[in-house]
Amino acid sequence: MTNMKSIKTLSILFLCLLGLQVFGQDTPKEEPPMPPARKAAIDSLALEKVHDLSKYISKIGDKETSFSEASRVIERALELFVDDAQIGVSTLGKSQIRYFAIKKYLERLNKLNYKSVNIEWFDIQYISDLEKQPDGKYVGVITIYQKFTGVTEDGMVYKDITKKDITIYVERKTTQIGGREIGFWDVLLGDIKVSETKKG
């Protein structure tokens, strides 16, 4: 009888300990908040990538850019995006927004049927701050205004201003360079959605 009692007591104790351990594992560890200066550096890096894309798009669209140069810039621009990213394209007077894979969009941009093309991005800013997701990545949204000016062979000018929202993914990664570990923030752009189109 005494032995049975001891076994029962020990079993309860064991289960309690097991429960405590499981509870301990489930409790999420409090991560210290990121220093504001570090967060600002990452925010700024993401904005810089969007600025870079604006320059790439402008160069790809520019009729003065040679085919080989445009092809090289397209490759560089693609490096800024996640694999399956898409971009929305709108036209004045049409409510439909067509979505293209980034590569296809950039190639079309290079071959637009205009004599000259000028694309400018302005008012580039966050509309949704980078927030940490459960998977550890940071996600935010940057909005931009794109001013498009196209002049046809017969002198017709098409102008529009489009407001676009770009999803930003930021992830901390490491790599080996020169035998040492380097920690870097991989900023990738996701889908670019059209939120508004108006006359330029």
Next chain:
Amino acid sequence: MVLNRMTNSMNKTSIFTALFLSMIMAISFTGCKSQKKIAAEKAQQELLAKTNKAIQDLEAMANKEYSSLDELAQDEARLNEIKSYNLEDATANDLITKVEANLASQRTALEEKLAAEQKAKEEAAKAQAQEAQKRDIYYLMDNIQGSGDTQDSNLMITEALALFSSPDVPVLIEIYNDGDIVDYDRPTTAVKYLNKLKDVQRNPDKIKEFKTDANGKITELILTKK
């Protein structure tokens, strides 16, 4: 009688001659003996003088601090000379041991000091060369972004790439550094970075440091935000 007289006279002469010869021999012997004594005394004096001079020199060397290897080598030669005397003088021999130790430690210290000076000189020359190279790269980077002409920019990119060991040399851009944590942008390469400057027409980075190979070509470039 006559014979006796003659015999007596001869004996006297012989004795006199013998005495005379003995006197000469005695004088000669005494003279020879004093010559040797003088020579010995002279040698003794010379040895004493040599010992005293050796002790004097050893005392000067025992705690001496040297500023050049030439000066040290001169004293090492003097020490070897003194050792070759094989002096049987306790003071001199004690000093020899002391001087040997001092010269050995001074040589080590001096060689280390000279090696450190040489290294510092080489590092200063290297830093100067790096600074000049840094200016060259920065000048090219600034001109690539500011050119506005694709052909000109491409020429400058070719010129800039000649400073790198290969177009694929890693380029790291530091975006944050608080002493403990260092964050970089996604690593890129020299050729991609220089082309980016041309494409985006701005240079938001400055050179922090770079590594070079034996030929002075850049093998890694680290930039930081302006």
